[in-house]
Amino acid sequence: MKDNKLPVFLAAAVALLILPLVAQLFGNAWVRIIDIALLYVLLALGLNIVVGYAGLLDLGYVAFYAVGAYIFGLLASGHLTETFPAIAAMFPNGLHLPILLVIPLAAGVAGLAGVLLGAPTLRLRGDYLAIVTLGFGEIIRVFLNNLDHPVNITNGPKGIGPIDSMHFFGFDLGQKHVLFGLEIPPVTNYYYVFLALVVASVVICYRLERSRIGRAWMAIREDEIAAKAMGINTRNMKLLAFGMGATFGGVAGVMFAGYQSFITPEAFSLQESVMIVAMVVLGGIGHIPGVIVGAVMLAALPEVLRYVAGPLQQMTDGRLDASILRQLLIALAMIAIMLARPRGLWPSPEHGKAAPTPVTVK
Amino acid sequence: METFIQQIINGLVLGSMYALVALGYTMVYGIINLINFAHGEVLMVGALVSWTIVTALSGSGLPGWLIMLISLVAAIVICSALNFTIEKVAYRPLRSAPRLAPLITAMGMSLLLQTLAMIIWKPTIKSYPILLPTEPINVFGAVINTVQILILVITAVTLASLMYLVNYTKLGRAMRATAENPRVAGLMGVRPDMVISATFIIGASLAAIAGVMWAANYGSASHTMGFLPGLKAFTAAVFGGIGNLAGAMVGGIALGIIEALGAGYIGALTGGVLGSHYQDIFAFIVLILVLTLRPSGLLGERVADRA
Numbered sequence: 001m002k003d004n005k006l007p008v009f010l011a012a013a014v015a016l017l018i019l020p021l022v023a024q025l026f027g028n029a030w031v032r033i034i035d036i037a038l039l040y041v042l043l044a045l046g047l048n049i050v051v052g053y054a055g056l057l058d059l060g061y062v063a064f065y066a067v068g069a070y071i072f073g074l075l076a077s078g079h080l081t082e083t084f085p086a087i088a089a090m091f092p093n094g095l096h097l098p099i100l101l102v103i104p105l106a107a108g109v110a111g112l113a114g115v116l117l118g119a120p121t122l123r124l125r126g127d128y129l130a131i132v133t134l135g136f137g138e139i140i141r142v143f144l145n146n147l148d149h150p151v152n153i154t155n156g157p158k159g160i161g162p163i164d165s166m167h168f169f170g171f172d173l174g175q176k177h178v179l180f181g182l183e184i185p186p187v188t189n190y191y192y193v194f195l196a197l198v199v200a201s202v203v204i205c206y207r208l209e210r211s212r213i214g215r216a217w218m219a220i221r222e223d224e225i226a227a228k229a230m231g232i233n234t235r236n237m238k239l240l241a242f243g244m245g246a247t248f249g250g251v252a253g254v255m256f257a258g259y260q261s262f263i264t265p266e267a268f269s270l271q272e273s274v275m276i277v278a279m280v281v282l283g284g285i286g287h288i289p290g291v292i293v294g295a296v297m298l299a300a301l302p303e304v305l306r307y308v309a310g311p312l313q314q315m316t317d318g319r320l321d322a323s324i325l326r327q328l329l330i331a332l333a334m335i336a337i338m339l340a341r342p343r344g345l346w347p348s349p350e351h352g353k354a355a356p357t358p359v360t361v362k
Numbered sequence: 363m364e365t366f367i368q369q370i371i372n373g374l375v376l377g378s379m380y381a382l383v384a385l386g387y388t389m390v391y392g393i394i395n396l397i398n399f400a401h402g403e404v405l406m407v408g409a410l411v412s413w414t415i416v417t418a419l420s421g422s423g424l425p426g427w428l429i430m431l432i433s434l435v436a437a438i439v440i441c442s443a444l445n446f447t448i449e450k451v452a453y454r455p456l457r458s459a460p461r462l463a464p465l466i467t468a469m470g471m472s473l474l475l476q477t478l479a480m481i482i483w484k485p486t487i488k489s490y491p492i493l494l495p496t497e498p499i500n501v502f503g504a505v506i507n508t509v510q511i512l513i514l515v516i517t518a519v520t521l522a523s524l525m526y527l528v529n530y531t532k533l534g535r536a537m538r539a540t541a542e543n544p545r546v547a548g549l550m551g552v553r554p555d556m557v558i559s560a561t562f563i564i565g566a567s568l569a570a571i572a573g574v575m576w577a578a579n580y581g582s583a584s585h586t587m588g589f590l591p592g593l594k595a596f597t598a599a600v601f602g603g604i605g606n607l608a609g610a611m612v613g614g615i616a617l618g619i620i621e622a623l624g625a626g627y628i629g630a631l632t633g634g635v636l637g638s639h640y641q642d643i644f645a646f647i648v649l650i651l652v653l654t655l656r657p658s659g660l661l662g663e664r665v666a667d668r669a
Contacts, residue, residue, distance in 0.1 A: 057462070120654045127397055131600045132653055134593070135646030142643045150635050270593075274399075274469050281462045320481065327477045334470030335452055342459030 020191040021182070031187040035259065037300040038194035039252055044279040044295035045201045045288070046248025051277065052286035053214060054241035055221030057130040059273050060117070060137025064246040066144060066268035067113050068106040068253020073160040073263050074153075075102055083152045099166045103254055110250020111243040118242030122235055137273055144265040159264030166193070166258040173258070190259050197255065201248060205288055208244070217241055218286075275330075282337050284344030293346050298333070302326040368504035369626040370619060375510045375579065377618020378517035382572040383595030384602070384610040385524065386565030392541040392605035393561055395461070396453060399468040402592015403475035404445055404566050408437040408573030409490075409583040410483050416491055426493030430578070437570040444475075445566030446559055454555070472592075479585035487584040490577040513575045520571060521611055524564070528607060533560060541605070590642070594621075597645050601652055603662025612661060620648055 023030040043065060050058045074080055075097040081088040087095060117136050121129050148156030165174025165186070173189040208214045216237045219227035228234050257263050275298060283294020309322035320328075337345060383405055390398045415433035422429075452467040494512070498505035528534035536557045539547035544554040576591060577583040594617060602613025624644035628636050652660060 051462075057465075120650060123657045124653060127391070127395075127604065128600060128653060128657060128659075130397065131597060132650055135597065135649050138593070139643045139646050142640060146637075146639055149637075278466055278469060281466045285460075285462060324477055324480055324485075327473060328481075331470045331474035331477055335467045335474065338459075338463045338467045338470070339452070339455055342456055342463035 016195060020188045024185060024188055028185055028187050031185070031191060033300050033303040035187055035190050035194055036303065037296045038191065038198050039256055039259070040276070040279060040299035041198050041292050041295040042194070042201055042248060042252040042255070043276050044283070044291045045198070045205055046245045046252065047276050048245075048280050048286065048288070048291045049205065049208065049217075049248070050241050050245035051280055052291065053209065053217040053221065054238060055217075056238060056241060057127070057277075058133045058242075058245070059130050059270070059277065060133035060135070060140075061245070061249055061276055062268045062270070062273040063117070063137045063140040064110040064114055064249030065253040065256065065272070066140055066265075067110045067246075068250035068255075069257040069263045069268070070144065070154065070160070070253075071106040071109060071250070072099075072102050072254040072257040073163050075105075076164040076258075077160055077162065079155060079160050096164050099168065099254070099258065103251060106250045106254045107247045108250075110253070111247040114242040114244075114246025114249075115239050117246075118239050122238055134270065134273070137268075137270060141265055141268055141270075144268065154265070157265060159262060159266075161262030163257050163261045163263070165261060166190075168193075174261075190255075194255060197251065202288060202292075209288070213237070213240065221286075278334055282334065282344055284347040287344070287346060287348035290344050290346035290348065294344065297345075298330065301333075302330055305329055364503035365626055366623075367502050369622040371501065371504055371506050371510070372626075373619030373622030374615065375513050375618070376622060377615035378513055379572045379575055379579075379591065379614075380595045380598045380618050381611045381614025382517060382520065382568045382575075383591060384599040384614040385521075385607060386569050387596050387599040388602070388604055388607060388610040389537070389561050389565050391599070392607075393537065393544075393558055394453070394457070394464075396464050396468065397596065398453075398565075399465070399592075400448060400471035400475055401565065401569060402588035402590075402595070403472050403479075404441050404569040404588070405573035405576065405591055406479060406583075406585060406588030407444060407475060408441045408570030409577040409587060410479060410488075410585070411440050411570075412437045412574040413488050413490055413577060413583045414483075416493065417488075420491050420493065430493055430574075434571065434574050437574050438567045441566040441570035441573075442563040445562045445569075449559060449562040454558075476585055476588070483585060485585060487582050490581050490583050492581065494578070509575075509578050513579060516571065516575070520568065524568070525607070527564075533557070537561060594645050597649050600659055601649050603659030606659070606661050609659055609661035613659070616660075617645055617648070620644055 020031045020034060023034060043061070046064075047058065047061045050056050050061070075095060076099070077096075078094050081091055081094050117133070121132050124132060144154045145157055147154040148158070154160070165172060167173070171177075173193065174186050176186065177184045177189070216227065216232045219230065219232055220234055220237055224234060256267075260267075276295075279294040279298045280291050281294070282298065283292065284290020303326075305326055306322045309320075309325045312325060313321050341347075383401065386401050386404070387398060390396055390401070412433035415436050416429055419429045419432065424432075448471055452471050453464050456464040456467060494508045496507050496509070498507050499511070526534075528537060536547065536552045537560070539550065539552050540554050540557045547557075548554050572591070573588075576587065595614065598613040598617040599610045600613070601617060602609025602611070604610075621641055621644050625638040625641040628640055629638060656662070
């Protein structure tokens with residue numbers, strides 16, 4: 001890191017650390033919006049590995065998010081013990097696995113699911129891949145919706161809840177805490193956890209992008225046949241991309257389940273996948289800052305707009321209510337931004353190239 | 363046996379509607395390589411336009427078939443104008459942009475159309491009036507009604523005219539030439555922009571026909587009704603080999619039959635463990651199986667090597 005960048009980083013770090021404390025002065029709803037935005041940043045960073053780096057258009061990404069969320073939902077709620085006497089006998093106090101066990105488990109299962117779903121699609125490219133991944137996403141959603149019969153695993157459309165709040169070393173994120181006379185509500189607790197995950201993800205993505213693996217992905221994205229000719233094992237690299245992306249999705253899912261304490265299949269619809277793809281592409285595909293901007297914009301802006309929607313609703317006699325207005329603005333933003341900046345709001349400086357390493361010959 | 367024939371009939375009816383929508387996807391894809399995500403919404407707009415006209419005219423004393431015909435024509439005209447505009451505003455400026463950009467505007471368009479429909483028509487499910495006779499007709503123990511027979515006939519006529527248009531007319535030749543190579547077609551005196559507009563208009567007309575049929579067959583219309591048929595029709599197009607007209611037809615009808623048979627028999631086959639609410643996954647399971655064995659679809663010849 002160059003010296004002149006250090007103050008900027010420090011300022012950003014301080015700003016990010018005090019952001020929720022400032023926001024909570026205006027009400028917890030604002031912190032909530034920031035939390036949701038961070039979750040989407042996590043998801044978008046994961047999808048960026050698959051779509052942005054490896055060039056594999058995945059429209060079923062939300063399936064991995066669902067896998068993570070349901071793993072936490074099942075392992076940390078009363079649902080399984082209520083439905084299965086055998087499990088109730090094993091865990092008389094209810095099945096409440098600690099979060100530090102669930103996160104790696106969910107990451108592993110989601111990653112494995114990513115590899116398994118990726119495997120049959122290896123021969124497909126581009127749009128065929130898009131439709132197959134979309135199909136996988138839909139299949140998972142249909143199962144989540146219907147696996148309440150004959151054996152009640154997912155509780156069907158009713159969803160699972162209440163799910164335990166997250167505990168880290170006896171520290172309950174779902175409780176209010178008072179630190180140095182400052183009251184920290186649950187939303188702010190979650191903010192710091194999400195922030196830590198996002199920072200970790202950015203570092204992982206940043207390192208990946210500049211690693212051999214990242215370069216191999218980009219080679220595959222630019223020209224698969226050439227990449228193969230250069231000795232890249234395209235099969236393994238693609239599976240790795242699917243797996244890595246899915247891992248991010250799974251972890252984000254656990255966070256979502258713990259944060260909401262309630263999940264239904266509704267939350268994992270195709271629209272959600274489309275929204276995450278849109279975040280990646282709107283921001284600037286394959287470029288970490290761009291992806292973050294895209295995710296924050298699409299996740300937070302519409303929420304903020306809820307607050308200005310009231311007057312508009314009165315002006316139009318209730319025809320334009322907050323949720324409709326919100327959808328309208330998202331749709332218009334997707335169209336307008338792409339027309340104005342087809343490469344995204346903040347595209348990578350050298351499009352299509354690996355890490356910019358200018359060689360100056362003297 | 364009756365169940366089997368009944369499910370085949372249901373499948374043919376469902377499949378012909380998929381086929382009509384799938385053609386719109388495949389023609390657009392064949393020419394500009396774009397998955398037109400807003401295509402299902404064109405179907406929805408067609409159905410809602412038709413619903414508006416049918417409910418407005420149903421008390422006027424005009425014969426039922428005439429009202430249906432008027433609403434069908436209106437749906438075709440409005441959907442064509444809509445799709446023409448969408449292409450001009452959202453896709454044309456992005457011809458030379460990175461491949462994902464028009465895909466995002468298409469997704470945005472889909473969301474926009476749904477939202478606008480919600481504002482114009484209110485977010486409720488509307489019941490579509492019954493104007494045609496519904497007495498069931500017996501076919502080998504299975505039943506079919508007038509609307510379903512009409513759907514089969516109209517689809518057959520539409521598909522035949524489309525095949526004629528594409529294979530034997532000047533416009534059809536221009537379309538095939540543009541799909542092959544827009545630049546060279548341009549040098550030969552074809553105007554690609556005009557051909558692409560024509561393709562969007564034809565696709566919209568087919569989707570409008572399918573939309574009216576869908577509403578009339580299931581007796582309801584709403585702003586979300588375009589989503590699932592659109593998705594299935596796209597699956598059908600890929601299944602048949604995207605960019606291939608015959609493939610889209612075969613894919614659509616095959617998908618309809620598979621879904622109907624699957625929904626009809628899954629309960630019996632699994633001893634009641636899985637029910638017909640799993641209907642929606644058959645399309646995707648078949649798709650995945652076919653694509654892993656034949657990555658370019660049933661009738662697709664081109665190797666899918668696009669990034």
